[in-house]
Amino acid sequence: MLDAKSPPSSLPLPIPLLFLVPLFSIAAVGFASDYACQELSTSCGKVTNITYPFWLANDTAEPVTPCGYPDFMVICRDNYTPILSLATDNYTVTHIDLDRHIISLADADILGITDACPRVRHNHTFLTNSSLAYAPSDANLTFFFNCSDALTEYTVPCLPHAVGKKSFVLTDELIESNSSVPRNCEAVIVAPVLKDYLDSSLKYGLANLYGDLLHEGFEMS
Ligand SMILES: *[C@@H]1O[C@H](CO)[C@@H](O)[C@H](O)[C@H]1NC(C)=O
Ligand SMILES: *[C@@H]1O[C@H](CO)[C@@H](O)[C@H](O)[C@H]1NC(C)=O
Ligand SMILES: *[C@@H]1O[C@H](CO)[C@@H](O)[C@H](O)[C@H]1NC(C)=O
Ligand SMILES: *[C@@H]1O[C@H](CO)[C@@H](O)[C@H](O)[C@H]1NC(C)=O
Ligand SMILES: *[C@@H]1O[C@H](CO)[C@@H](O)[C@H](O)[C@H]1NC(C)=O
Ligand SMILES: *[C@@H]1O[C@H](CO)[C@@H](O)[C@H](O)[C@H]1NC(C)=O
Ligand SMILES: *[C@@H]1O[C@H](CO)[C@@H](O)[C@H](O)[C@H]1NC(C)=O
């Protein structure tokens, strides 16, 4: 159905982001020739099929000329890791499912380290301006760092904590069903994860498995 060799403007819209169309025509002004776009590779590392509205920038060629929606530029870092920048943060693209209209992402900071106890450093703030939205397959994990609170459950002992303080990770269900959420914390960070993985991890203890969940990433549509 989708032929990666066609010029982007003649492709059927593969994603129900029809409101992208006006933006896309504005962006088209700065487009490289169709020929240059056809020359671009569509795979990077394990991710193949990086096609409209996403496009793989050739970071060896300067300056980068857009061959798709500019915000959906994917850079192939080290010729192996596809990176999508949203707002100020970088996300590793782990999969693109054109049929489901889904792109799977993981926080590039987290994926880049092998620490079993990674520290989530930022909220995902891109949603306000992005054409992408969280997929229904996502759920939130909330991290509470360095809390001076009497809660004893849901602690993450492996995170560095100040003397007398603890860090916690809770699901939305736990937060909603229980009024004793951690208080007096130095930082609170919300991170999206895949709901199915979350549900199947719960019985093994979130504190041990949240790193795996973060590595699995989340989906946007
Ligand atoms: C980038 O361009 C160079 C030279 O045109 C080409 O050899 C290389 O395969 C391109 N890389 C990608 C990721 O398209
Ligand atoms: C790319 O996507 C098309 C359409 O979904 C599919 O037919 C094709 O097999 C995919 N190619 C690769 C290399 O995944
Ligand atoms: C969203 O766009 C507005 C206006 O362009 C900008 O001021 C704001 O910083 C952007 N927010 C994010 C999270 O990128
Ligand atoms: C995101 O990736 C780009 C390209 O690799 C890099 O220049 C930029 O500094 C990265 N941003 C952050 C916040 O890591
Ligand atoms: C997760 O939290 C963000 C805001 O932090 C919210 O926009 C989003 O809807 C939440 N997702 C779910 C599945 O509750
Ligand atoms: C919590 O406190 C420890 C020790 O002071 C510190 O290393 C760590 O960065 C703090 N975490 C956060 C999220 O502020
Ligand atoms: C709320 O959490 C506290 C401590 O973690 C626990 O003792 C209590 O049973 C929980 N209450 C409910 C309604 O889940």
Ligand SMILES: *[C@@H]1O[C@H](CO)[C@@H](O)[C@H](O)[C@H]1NC(C)=O
């Ligand atoms: C992250 O988002 C949560 C919920 O939206 C908010 O309570 C928290 O203050 C935010 N943290 C930072 C560091 O912005």
